[in-house]
Amino acid sequence: MSQKRKQSVIKKMPANNLAKPAPKWFYAVIVLIPIIFFILMELFLRVINYGHKYEVFIPESKAHPERLILNPNIAQKYFTNLEHFPTPTSGSFDKEKKTNSFRVFVLGESSVQGFPYIPTASFPDDLKRRLELLYPDNNIEVINCGISAINSYTIRDFTNAVIQQHPDLVLIYTGHNEYYGALGVASSFSGGKYRSLVNFYIWLQKFRTVQLINNMVEKIAGVFHKKLYSNKSHETLMEQVVGRSLIPLNSDLYNLGIKQFEGNMDDILSKLKDNNVPVIIGTLTSNLKDLTPFVSRKEKNLPSADSIFTEAKDDLKNGSILQAKKLFVEAKDLDELRFRAPEDFNQIIKQLGGKFNYPVVDIDSIFNAASPQGIVGSNLIVDHLHPNINGYKLLAKSFYDEMNKLNYLPNGLKNNISEELQDSILSKNFPYTKLDSTIGDIQIKILIGSYPFTAKGTANYSIQDFNRKDFIDSLAVEVIDHEIPWEKAHADLADYYYNKDEYISFEKEMNAIIDQHPYYGKSYQYASSLLIKAKLFDDAFPYLLKLNSFAPSYFTTKWLGNIEMQKGNYIAALNYLQQCTQYIQNDAQVWYNLAGAYYYNNRLDDALNAVQKSLSINPHDRLSNNFYNQLKNLKGH
DSSP: OOHHHHHHHHHHSOGGGSOOOOOHHHHHHHHHHHHHHHHHHHHHHHHTTOSOOOOSEEESOSSOTTEEEEOTTGGGGTOTTOSSOOOOOOOEEESSOOTTEEEEEEEESHHHHTTTSTTTTOHHHHHHHHHHHHOTTSEEEEEEOOOTTOOHHHHHHHHHHHHHTOOSEEEEEOOTTTTTSTBOTTBTTBOOSOHHHHHHHHHHTTSHHHHHHHHHHHHHHHHHSOOSSOTTOOOOHHHHHBSSOBOOTTSHHHHHHHHHHHHHHHHHHHHHHHTTOOEEEEOOOOOOSSOOOSOOOOOTTOOOHHHHHHHHHHHHHTTOHHHHHHHHHHHHHHOSBOSSOOHHHHHHHHHHHHHTTOOEEOHHHHHHHTSGGGOOOTTTBSSSSOBOHHHHHHHHHHHHHHHHHHTOSOSSOOOOOOHHHHHHHHHHTOOOOHHHHHHHHHHHHHHHTSTTTSOTTOOOOTTTTOOOOSHHHHHHHHHHTTSSOHHHHHHHHHHHHHHTTOHHHHHHHHHHHHHHOTTOHHHHHHHHHHHHHTTOHHHHHHHHHHHHHHSOOHHHHHHHHHHHHHHTOHHHHHHHHHHHTTTOSOOHHHHHHHHHHHHHTTOHHHHHHHHHHHHHHOTTOHHHHHHHHHHHHHHHO
16 A cells, blocks of 8 residues: 555544543542552551550550550550660559649750669659649659650650640750761761651551551561661660761761751751740760860861860869860860760750740759869760769759749649758658669660760670679669569569568658659558567558558558557547448447447447457457447446
8 A cells, every 4th residue: 555545545544543641530539549558558458456556655564554654655656667676664644634733844864864763863754753742632744755876856846745735844965866866867876867758757657558568578678687776786875876986076967957846846846836835955965074075086177086185184183174174165065976966066055945935944053063163074974975973963953943934834732842852852762772773873874885985886794793782783783684574673672681680771662663653552652561560569550551642542541440459549540440341341440449449439249249240240359248248348437
């Protein structure tokens, strides 16, 4: 066929034989198929309970569904490729906020959690004890949301959940982990340099499908590479989180960290402000005087950190204190291993406080003022940034003083106690025992014997070489090695002291547990039972009284009644023993004691009825028979 003929045929072909565009519904189906697939997959994974719900606050236990705790697994959301992720402390608070409650949330990192003295000596715990001393009629709740190795990304993610719990006040002390903490710009768990994408990634973690994809990627990668951190790894958490370790001052990575911190903190404070939540922010402090910079290099247009640190030491020695302090701060900022927040962070904290009209307590200045020559060092800091016991107490006191100045305090009646007496009472009743001290000391040894205080990858034999001199040392090592929980270690030590008739030490160990779990009835009952067994009724009484206040029972009312009878407090005894008979009717001893309480309250008819009830249960009891006869004789007159 000629070319001309072909063209003629094409022209004459009907239009409906040409290719038509697909209908719109066809494209809609193409788009909907993957969406429907992922929805069905998500529903299926939830039905089979795959993955984690990642709620910030969850019920404490099946036995205590009325109380909430910070989710022990929440850090796994931010450390997806870490086998042993950090866990928060286990303090709880009421699911339904009581009318007399004063609820404070404390947001931050390991310095909020209380490292290395977790959990007893943290500054939120110290603040709670001070508030309880001053406001005994209020239900004081200070919730410690500190977790090691997190940063502003995690705190930003917590903020909505915190707001939902109706806080009366939020305290914030954070910033030291901004570069190397979870998802930070220089972390081994980095989410990248774009803050919006990192926060979007965190939001996606609530979907089980995303968790499944993460797990599949890790398993596939594991075929070619050893898992990032295995069970046998001896690296500390601090060593594990460091990705791009060296960050010169004013470098691109340094500036990304500044933007990350400023942006996330702006989001956090904006959310809290929009919901009318009172906030106090603390500036950051660290060891300036007694810590040689970790990494010192001379960069373009910048001196080395070591040279400035040496100048600072010389100026301090020569009495030029103000110049020395300025140089110590400069040396910290030139340190290219950024485990201490640079001074720019404190400026951001102060600027954001002004922007949102939130008060800023200058922790750094307070710590400097409390230090020799006005420069903070190892007098208040155990390592590079974690306070020692006195440092944590000062941190708590600093926040309390700001709360007091601004009247961010409970509405209840306040005890009129001087500051000196407050400190004395708190020191005397500090629930910190030799076991806690030993755990803290070993934790510090492990920290100082590891990166960044030693070369990365250097084996740390602190625990292996630790000489276990006694039972306390053994318990401490078992706690650090995660062989037993902290609570069990204190309970085991309490039993040890009890069996040696060292009852004061027994109570101290039990008090440490109770301080952390004030609504665990078993601890109160165990302590009071053993003290009653040892005939230490006065010592048992406070435990019984507290237990009866939130979990009254046959046990508490019986023994409170008995002890009040012994003290001659017959009205109180009568009240408790009457309540006791509502739990159990067949305890002859209770009815006998109740008869005595009625007698001393001049209710002879009720006394006679009660002793008759006792005899109906145990007719051969000599004391009950004698008392019955005495009452009959009195009635006969």
